[in-house]
Amino acid sequence: MLRQRKLAPRVPARAFATPDHYVPTANRDLATIADAEKRSMADALRTDSASAGIRFFGLDDPRQGIVHVVGPEQGLSQPGMLIVCGDSHTSTHGALGALAFGIGATEVAHVLATQTLWQRKPKTLRIVIDGQQAAGVSAKDIILAVIAHIGAAGATGHAIEYAGAAIEALSMEGRLTVCNMSIEAGARAGIIAPDDTTFAYLEQRPFAPTGAAWDEALARWRTLTSDADARFDREVHIDINSLAPMVTWGNSPEDALPITARIPDPADAPSAERREAISRTLDYMGLTPGAALNSVKIDRAFIGSCTNGRLEDLEAAAAVVRGRKVAPHVEAWVVPGSGLVKEAAQARGLHRVFEEAGFQWRHAGCSMCLGTNGDQVPPGQRSASTTNRNFVGRQGPGSRTHLMSPAMVAAAALSGHLTDVRELLAR
Amino acid sequence: MEKLSLLDAVALPIARANVDTDQIVPARYLQKPRSAAFGSFLFRDLRFREDGSEVPGFVLNQAPYRSARIVVAQRNFGCGSSREHAVWALYDYGIRVVIAPSFGDIFAANAAKNGLLTIALPDAAVSSLIALLQRTPGLHLRVDLPAQRVALPGGTDFPFEIGAYLKNCLLEGLDELDYTLSQMARIEAFEHSYRY
Numbered sequence: 001m002l003r004q005r006k007l008a009p010r011v012p013a014r015a016f017a018t019p020d021h022y023v024p025t026a027n028r029d030l031a032t033i034a035d036a037e038k039r040s041m042a043d044a045l046r047t048d049s050a051s052a053g054i055r056f057f058g059l060d061d062p063r064q065g066i067v068h069v070v071g072p073e074q075g076l077s078q079p080g081m082l083i084v085c086g087d088s089h090t091s092t093h094g095a096l097g098a099l100a101f102g103i104g105a106t107e108v109a110h111v112l113a114t115q116t117l118w119q120r121k122p123k124t125l126r127i128v129i130d131g132q133q134a135a136g137v138s139a140k141d142i143i144l145a146v147i148a149h150i151g152a153a154g155a156t157g158h159a160i161e162y163a164g165a166a167i168e169a170l171s172m173e174g175r176l177t178v179c180n181m182s183i184e185a186g187a188r189a190g191i192i193a194p195d196d197t198t199f200a201y202l203e204q205r206p207f208a209p210t211g212a213a214w215d216e217a218l219a220r221w222r223t224l225t226s227d228a229d230a231r232f233d234r235e236v237h238i239d240i241n242s243l244a245p246m247v248t249w250g251n252s253p254e255d256a257l258p259i260t261a262r263i264p265d266p267a268d269a270p271s272a273e274r275r276e277a278i279s280r281t282l283d284y285m286g287l288t289p290g291a292a293l294n295s296v297k298i299d300r301a302f303i304g305s306c307t308n309g310r311l312e313d314l315e316a317a318a319a320v321v322r323g324r325k326v327a328p329h330v331e332a333w334v335v336p337g338s339g340l341v342k343e344a345a346q347a348r349g350l351h352r353v354f355e356e357a358g359f360q361w362r363h364a365g366c367s368m369c370l371g372t373n374g375d376q377v378p379p380g381q382r383s384a385s386t387t388n389r390n391f392v393g394r395q396g397p398g399s400r401t402h403l404m405s406p407a408m409v410a411a412a413a414l415s416g417h418l419t420d421v422r423e424l425l426a427r
Numbered sequence: 428m429e430k431l432s433l434l435d436a437v438a439l440p441i442a443r444a445n446v447d448t449d450q451i452v453p454a455r456y457l458q459k460p461r462s463a464a465f466g467s468f469l470f471r472d473l474r475f476r477e478d479g480s481e482v483p484g485f486v487l488n489q490a491p492y493r494s495a496r497i498v499v500a501q502r503n504f505g506c507g508s509s510r511e512h513a514v515w516a517l518y519d520y521g522i523r524v525v526i527a528p529s530f531g532d533i534f535a536a537n538a539a540k541n542g543l544l545t546i547a548l549p550d551a552a553v554s555s556l557i558a559l560l561q562r563t564p565g566l567h568l569r570v571d572l573p574a575q576r577v578a579l580p581g582g583t584d585f586p587f588e589i590g591a592y593l594k595n596c597l598l599e600g601l602d603e604l605d606y607t608l609s610q611m612a613r614i615e616a617f618e619h620s621y622r623y
Contacts, residue, residue, distance in 0.1 A: 370508075
């Protein structure tokens with residue numbers, strides 16, 4: 001778009017790029033991308049970045065990975081920044097106290113050409129989450145519970161601030177998971193105020209400030225909290241003390257229930273519209289009303305994505321998998337979120353834990369989340385997935401996706417059906 | 428960008444909430460350049476079977492609706508992925524206006540950049556419009572952007588809100604980037620003066 005108008009990126013130093021949606025995860029060779037248009041997109045990202053002077057982490061660079069894993073990991077995403085990217089899960093970076101949101105191709109071109117973006121100030125929604133995470137419950141369960149509570153359009157037109165004891169108790173990777181799925185509630189952005197957890201995470205990262213610049217930044221970042229008397233357009237309170245591990249059953253991230261629940265019955269729906277929608281969904285998903293969720297047999301298990309592809313996610317899954325075997329009928333994959341996550345996991349021997357159990361240990365990329373690189377769930381097959389969307393056909397035409405946490409995907413892979421991971425942890 | 432002011436056209440009822448951008452245009456078309464004709468990818472997997480034959484029950488395949496230039500859908504239309512291709516698919520098919528109680532924010536922003544007007548009307552109004560369009564295939568709606576009204580034949584009017592800046596861009600077919608580039612002196616002055 002810029003070339004057509006004879007424009008160049010105005011401030012290339014404020015951009016960075018890494019290929020993720022189209023890269024193969026079986027290897028690091030772009031030439032193996034079968035589709036010529038996809039291959040040329042990946043090539044174009046490299047050549048356009050080079051000619052514009054934009055920092056680029058390619059497949060030959062261990063820092064390459066899913067952009068929303070790489071940005072925070074590199075210390076590129078910092079409190080107080082305004083971060084945009086041509087991907088809806090840009091909300092992820094809000095975990096660091098940045099205002100971060102996804103935009104389309106035309107707006108990306110606008111930002112590159114002018115280093116500006118036209119915006120309307122969104123409304124504000126504070127979601128206060130209190131209580132303590134029980135064993136087997138994770139940040140993924142928290143955000144699935146939030147979306148189930150407020151709905152897939154619950155935060156449309158709003159920027160969310162996540163607050164409360166349960167949020168403060170989360171590690172940075174947990175916060176990244178929560179903010180990542182803000183878009184699934186329709187939110188413009190999702191933010192968590194920076195605190196000592198944030199600063200400890202950022203310190204020493206490759207692109208974080210150092211020396212006097214670090215001290216200055218820290219002083220500035222500490223001011224980035226909401227005023228004690230701040231008024232939000234809306235406020236929601238959620239207590240997670242009795243939160244159980246969640247799974248989705250339907251074709252919207254809002255269709256989430258505790259693993260202990262049963263598949264909804266259209267007959268119980270509050271309206272004709274809802275009844276029709278649930279019937280249609282259960283038909284596509286091949287599910288029986290009233291059946292126990294923990295009996296649903298799966299074909300595929302996928303651990304990865306910008307939602308849950310980080311080191312703590314892999315550790316949580318490995319803790320469940322260690323010493324056990326994937327069910328014979330299940331094909332199970334682990335796709336680390338970046339080359340550095342992969343290296344760190346290997347340094348701890350996690351790859352051996354997964355491989356000995358029967359998982360495939362692959363290279364970094366978006367992979368099976370949306371399958372644009374060919375990593376798809378075949379038609380009619382059911383996946384347990386740590387990803388963020390369960391739309392019709394998301395992981396491939398006719399695919400059936402159930403969203404859940406890494407520990408829950410691990411449990412499902414081992415037993416061959418959706419499973420309450422707390423039972424496995426108890427043994 | 429094509430100007431938009433008055434549109435009198437067949438309206439297509441989509442009686443579903445949460446129509447996500449994966450349904451509007453599947454991921455396997457996202458590597459296509461803008462110059463590709465995206466109209467044939469619109470609602471691809473709802474409209475066509477794997478062998479390329481049409482799904483007769485899908486509303487867009489039914490004769491009176493095929494020439495639709497207006498879509499009326501239920502809440503949260505265009506939720507999910509930021510793919511601007513969803514807007515291109517609607518636009519290349521011929522759609523110029525989408526009416527719904529709410530839209531995915533990113534979809535609405537993308538629409539604004541491409542001359543596709545998104546109109547938010549109250550739930551009850553949209554439900555009654557959808558029911559009417561289902562009963563009367565081929566019925567026209569008249570969208571009047573200057574007057575900010577959607578009108579039915581026979582006179583019922585639905586007023587709608589729209590920001591002045593966006594309204595002007597659509598009426599004049601203005602390209603936002605051109606406008607911003609004309610403001611570069613002010614942008615640079617701000618950057619020099621802003622101490623973060």
